[in-house]
Amino acid sequence: MSYIGGRDAERPAPDRLLTDIADYVLRPGADSVEARRIARYCLMDTLGCGILALGYPACRKLLGPVVPGAEMKGGARVPGTAYELDPVMAAFNIGALVRWLDFNDTWLAAEWGHPSDNLGAILAVADYLSRQRVAAGQRALTMADVLTAMIKAHEIQGVLALNHSFNRVGLDHVLLVRVASTAVATQMLGGTREQVVNAVSNAWLDGGALRTYRHAPNTGSRKSWAAGDATSRAVRHALFALKGEMGYPSALTAKAWGFQDVLFKGQPIALERPLASYVMENVLFKISFPAEFHAQTAVEAALKLHASVAGRLDRVSKVLIETQEAGVRIIDKTGPLANPADRDHCLQYMVAVPLIFGRLTADDYEDEIARDPRIDALRAKMVVTENKTFSRDYLDPDKRAIGNAIQVEFADGTKTERIAVDYPIGHRRRRDEGIPKLIEKFEKSLATRFTPERAAGILLACAEQQRFEALSVSDFMALWVQNHA
Numbered sequence: 001m002s003y004i005g006g007r008d009a010e011r012p013a014p015d016r017l018l019t020d021i022a023d024y025v026l027r028p029g030a031d032s033v034e035a036r037r038i039a040r041y042c043l044m045d046t047l048g049c050g051i052l053a054l055g056y057p058a059c060r061k062l063l064g065p066v067v068p069g070a071e072m073k074g075g076a077r078v079p080g081t082a083y084e085l086d087p088v089m090a091a092f093n094i095g096a097l098v099r100w101l102d103f104n105d106t107w108l109a110a111e112w113g114h115p116s117d118n119l120g121a122i123l124a125v126a127d128y129l130s131r132q133r134v135a136a137g138q139r140a141l142t143m144a145d146v147l148t149a150m151i152k153a154h155e156i157q158g159v160l161a162l163n164h165s166f167n168r169v170g171l172d173h174v175l176l177v178r179v180a181s182t183a184v185a186t187q188m189l190g191g192t193r194e195q196v197v198n199a200v201s202n203a204w205l206d207g208g209a210l211r212t213y214r215h216a217p218n219t220g221s222r223k224s225w226a227a228g229d230a231t232s233r234a235v236r237h238a239l240f241a242l243k244g245e246m247g248y249p250s251a252l253t254a255k256a257w258g259f260q261d262v263l264f265k266g267q268p269i270a271l272e273r274p275l276a277s278y279v280m281e282n283v284l285f286k287i288s289f290p291a292e293f294h295a296q297t298a299v300e301a302a303l304k305l306h307a308s309v310a311g312r313l314d315r316v317s318k319v320l321i322e323t324q325e326a327g328v329r330i331i332d333k334t335g336p337l338a339n340p341a342d343r344d345h346c347l348q349y350m351v352a353v354p355l356i357f358g359r360l361t362a363d364d365y366e367d368e369i370a371r372d373p374r375i376d377a378l379r380a381k382m383v384v385t386e387n388k389t390f391s392r393d394y395l396d397p398d399k400r401a402i403g404n405a406i407q408v409e410f411a412d413g414t415k416t417e418r419i420a421v422d423y424p425i426g427h428r429r430r431r432d433e434g435i436p437k438l439i440e441k442f443e444k445s446l447a448t449r450f451t452p453e454r455a456a457g458i459l460l461a462c463a464e465q466q467r468f469e470a471l472s473v474s475d476f477m478a479l480w481v482q483n484h485a
Contacts, residue, residue: 143470349365
């Protein structure tokens with residue numbers, strides 16, 4: 001196969017997508033009251049999940065500087081630790097922490113992903129900038145600035161996911177984290193329109209990580225630090241752009257050599273809707289279970305069947321699971337599961353545990369629980385099929401449902417009722433039910449790492465919108481510092 005590019009060396013105008021993104025992040029404010037309210041809860045939930053991740057050695061070993069001792073006094077702080085790092089490395093640390101347990105927000109469309117991953121770059125840059133400014137006698141950024149950046153990063157990532165399925169060409173969704181984080185980080189650092197365009201063009205030129213680490217037979221822990229990698233690359237691109245590093249105006253559309261032709265089968269990449277605050281307003285929260293989101297309602301259904309099944313496990317003949325097309329494609333998995341990362345992306349495992357134990361926690365993916373022979377015995381009796389209605393409702397922009405249904409059959413011919421759940425508790429349609437549980441989840445997360453006094457201070461800081469937005473980033477991040485890493 002030969003590639004023949006154009007001979008004309010005249011540089012074109014920047015691709016429309018690059019300028020659309022730049023114009024959006026440079027536009028003042030993100031003024032939807034609902035988006036700002038949900039962004040505060042999103043930040044709380046995301047940091048709470050990061051604090052929980054500190055309980056896992058596989059996560060902790062990746063934290064801190066890559067080279068021992070290469071810390072940065074006065075740098076960006078990593079919540080729950082004593083680390084102060086340059087913003088590139090801090091973004092990796094925060095990004096890895098908040099994604100490790102796969103237990104906070106999610107966005108499902110043609111592409112999937114977790115817009116809260118962008119908080120790795122946003123918090124690292126905000127704290128670094130604020131500490132630099134305070135040292136120079138200037139005003140720190142406020143948490144209002146952080147919420148604005150979050151809303152915009154969510155929007156860029158989520159709107160690009162609406163009509164572009166990067167997973168179908170084998171690319172991981174953290175590509176969109178890198179693009180969104182690059183845009184907002186460059187703006188936060190004071191970048192001009194040209195500098196934002198330049199930085200974002202470089203983010204696209206990085207290509208995309210392969211999804212290999214998310215799927216059998218290679219599922220592994222990289223899926224838990226891939227977002228950290230994406231946000232650290234984003235901060236690097238932003239800082240380079242501020243130094244005057246050039247951009248590449250047709251990074252997406254260049255014939256033969258652009259992203260579209262090389263990695264997206266020549267398909268155009270464009271925004272399906274104008275950028276505003278749609279994604280933050282409609283984002284999904286993982287509140288009850290640390291499970292891949294396509295399985296959230298399946299776990300809820302399995303819990304409802306626990307009492308009917310747990311005492312008759314040896315008589316189960318079949319477990320029927322109906323899910324969406326995306327659920328079949330991503331998490332329908334048979335055979336041996338090698339590690340926790342493998343298990344938390346296996347629909348059958350995530351159904352088996354609540355059927356047997358009446359729960360699903362992060363610890364249930366660890367080897368000690370996975371060794372229970374009843375889990376694999378039950379998995380072997382599961383039949384996963386696509387429910388076409390679930391698939392349609394999943395893509396309907398007015399529904400964004402994530403339906404699953406479960407029914408258990410027994411050897412004597414009897415069966416349980418069929419339990420179907422269309423919307424998980426973290427869905428916008430269940431906000432009134434979900435937010436109190438999200439706050440409760442946040443409180444429990446803080447208790448695993450902080451003293452009651454420190455946890456109470458964090459809760460107070462986050463409790464009321466206006467007071468929270470007025471808080472300086474420097475003061476907020478100081479609340480999360482531990483005297484040991």
